[in-house]
Amino acid sequence: MKNSLLLRFGTVITILFILAVSGMMSSMIIAETAEGYAAAINQAGTLRMQSYRIASSLVHRTKFHDELATTRTRSLVIEYNQRLFSHRIHDVLSKGPHVNVTETYHRVESQWQELMLPNLEEYLNLSSTESLTAEERRQLDSSQRNYLALVDNFVDDIHSFVEALEIDAEEKNQQLRIIQIVLLSLTFLVALVSLYLTKTRVLNPLRNLLACANAARHGDFSVRSRYLGDDELGQLGQAFNVMAEDLSVIYADLENRVRKKTHDLEQSNRSLELLYSATKRLSDSSLSETVLIAVIHDIEALLGVNNGTICLGQPGDDHAYRYASTRKKDFLSQDKVDSQCALCLGDGKSHTFKVPAPGSQMEINIFSAPIRDKNQQYGVLLVELPKDMQLEEWQERLLETVASHIALAINVAKQVTQNRKLSLMEERSVIARELHDSIAQSLSYLKIQVAKLEKSINEERDKREILLVSAALRSALNGAYRQLRELLTTFRLKVTDADLGKLLSGTVAEFENRSGIPIDFVNQIGNCQFTPNAEIHIIQIIREALSNVIRHANATRARVSLECDQTGRVNISIEDDGIGINDEGDMMQHYGLPIMKERAEWLGGRLTIEEPQGGGTRINLNFNITDASNTESKKLLIEQLKHG
Known part of the structure; x- marks a missing residue:
């Protein structure tokens, strides 16, 4: 040098x-x-x-x-x-x-x-x-x-x-x-x-270089070294100036990136606020025109678009009907709207199209987002774009997300309606089963006894035989009345109180008061949730078992316990200190035990009868909550609902 x-x-x-x-x-x-x-x-x-x-x-x-x-x-x-x-x-x-x-x-x-x-x-x-x-x-x-x-x-x-x-x-x-x-x-x-x-x-x-370095350390990258001689320090000054220039560019780029990230975060926050508001509106209230108009107003406030419209129809249909809109009703007639359905729906994807503005030669740009969920399109979300406005990618994604939330709300509403129908059919099925298993059999027995009575009267048989038939009729009527009363009690408890533990506690208290036998009740259900039908089956099994204890066991004490572990495994035990059983196979044909076994199978579980070492009888019911919710009977009801 x-x-x-x-x-x-x-x-x-x-x-x-x-x-x-x-x-x-x-x-x-x-x-x-x-x-x-x-x-x-x-x-x-x-x-x-x-x-x-x-x-x-x-x-x-x-x-x-x-x-x-x-x-x-x-x-x-x-x-x-x-x-x-x-x-x-x-x-x-x-x-x-x-x-x-x-x-x-x-x-x-x-x-x-x-x-x-x-x-x-x-x-x-x-x-x-x-x-x-x-x-x-x-x-x-x-x-x-x-x-x-x-x-x-x-x-x-x-x-x-x-x-x-x-x-x-x-x-x-x-x-x-x-x-x-x-x-x-x-x-x-x-x-x-x-x-x-x-x-x-x-x-x-x-x-000079130290002063420049201190200024650069405090964020001032506009300073430049004045010494640019043809020596080592001059080269160092030139290198510092180049570095300061590069740092200035990098710092400006970082500031731009920070501003962009801040802007993106603000957009994300506003988008999340819109999605939260829309989700809250759609989940807190039933789907209605008022709720959807409020969602449209939120979209207009965030994106700066003009009037919005939501058109809904049936999946697979090529027509949709204006359900909610911030436009005046007289903007487009229903016939005009119907004629634009194909243009709005498109091919099921987001797109922008133009329609003539009313009363002028201008055209309005409209963005259409499909209201789609699980490959089923329920309609479109339409927003009018101001003149010379082009939606950014994040705005299009936001509109598509809002539209998907609307579709999800529609799907959830349909699912709720379907679940209500399913619950109604299940209730009807349960009532029909209960009537068939109890009163229907008693009525059949009464019908047979009435026929025997008519035959005895027509044949003018002995008065003693007629009295025996009459006594059998009276006993059957009393049994049918008792079964009807128990059914009414069961369904009344179901309607007035949905907590299974309280229902069973009331049932145990009822039998204890009726028989005078002390009955211990141990409830360890915890947070296990049962379907309504499963609750009815559990109540009926316990009622039938306690009825057998009162009528046949000659017991001085009984015990009912319910347990449910973390895996959803349920164990129900009804135990007494009575005379016990001689033949389990013979007992399964009496005392309503076939019906109890059928109910256990409906729950997807297993009913067993055993005699403890100290004497008496113990009935065990074991099943899983998941199996009780997915039995063949319920699947059959769902299929009937789908095709009915």
Whole structure:
């Protein structure tokens, strides 16, 4: 990346590194070149003293005629040569000092070689001779005078050389200071530039991105990063802007979806309210024009449609009749309505069609929903659509659902009517069976006895025989009257109180009062529900059994118990402590037991008679409530009702 922050900061660090290395290298180089200057200056300073010492040695010999002075002078000259050409001075000269240093040194060296040293050598050579001629003495003095005359200028040149060395050393130190100052200034400048870049290229963009992130966190996706440079943070800003744009789109889409879901939920709630209201109206009241008009008004209020109409007919019929409508009666005549039946009914599916508006050239759009349940169509639900209105899918489904609820209500009403007819036929069948099993048999017996009586009278038989027949007639009449009274009591109890437990409690109390025998009654029916016919059969079986206890058992105590478990299994037991039975097969032919057995079979159960260990008789009846509701007799009645 051309303007990468990493590259920029790497460049700054590299520059700082270069400046640091440059400072260290320049310090090392200057320190290296300045090394030995102090020794050279010290060495050059000794040359001045050495020159004066040589001069002092010359003067001392001449004044005091000291022969040892010549030796000392020679030593001083040798030492001077060593000092002048020592490595301390030549090491400095080899490092390329300033030109003044080199020039002054060469001037000192040339003066020494050309002026000072020749005079000293001549002086030393002559002074070492034992006897000197006058000319030689003159030359000796001349050499001494020449040295002494030149020594001050020579020392000045040495002083210039020393001063040049000091100046050159100071210049090198000054160069080092300048380089250090320049490098420190550059380092400070680079640091300032790096701080500026950090602030403008890092901190400010980061603050801007942080502010944008906080705004986005609080749901404001309209913010955008202002820093879009060609670096990492610029790319991050661009990425944030793209992300904010995408989040804005996603958030807007989510808001739209939430609004849509909210709208859908509101529609669902209104639809459920309509369905609940329609279902409640249809279930709480019988199906009538008023109820259906109220349902139509609910539909109009929810969907915003105009007038609604419900037409009903018989399943399979191609005509339907207007049963309820919010339209005025004079909108369409019945003939006109009948002529549109095929258009309204269609093919048994929801559809939209048009009819001419009365008194204008316009047409009205009408939506038709079939009133259908279990593949049987009872009619149609019609709603008029406002101009340019098109029903949505949920509205069509809602109308179809309401229409199906109306069909279900019609079907339930028919089922209730059918159940009432079935109950009526069952009641009639029960009454006929009871009359046949009791009074009809007694009447047949009376008919036979009347025939015997007529025959006896016609044949003028013995009065005793006629009285026997008359007694039999009276006994049969009493039995028939008793059976009739019991039947009336049973049906009267059925009408006045529908609770089987109370009915049986009253029956037990009746027999207990009639016979004076204590009869225990144990009721454990619980919430078991019996059909009316099953209740009658149970009551008649118990009445017949208690009647046998009173008339034939010679019992002192009896017990009636009823039990019903969670599976609907019923167990009824009638027990006494009487004389018991000798032959169950013989007993089943007497005491009304065949009728009791027939009633047990009608209940789908089984009747058994047994003798407990302590004596007496126990009659057990076992059946299931489900079997009692689905016996062959009831199925036969249902088939008769369907075909009758």
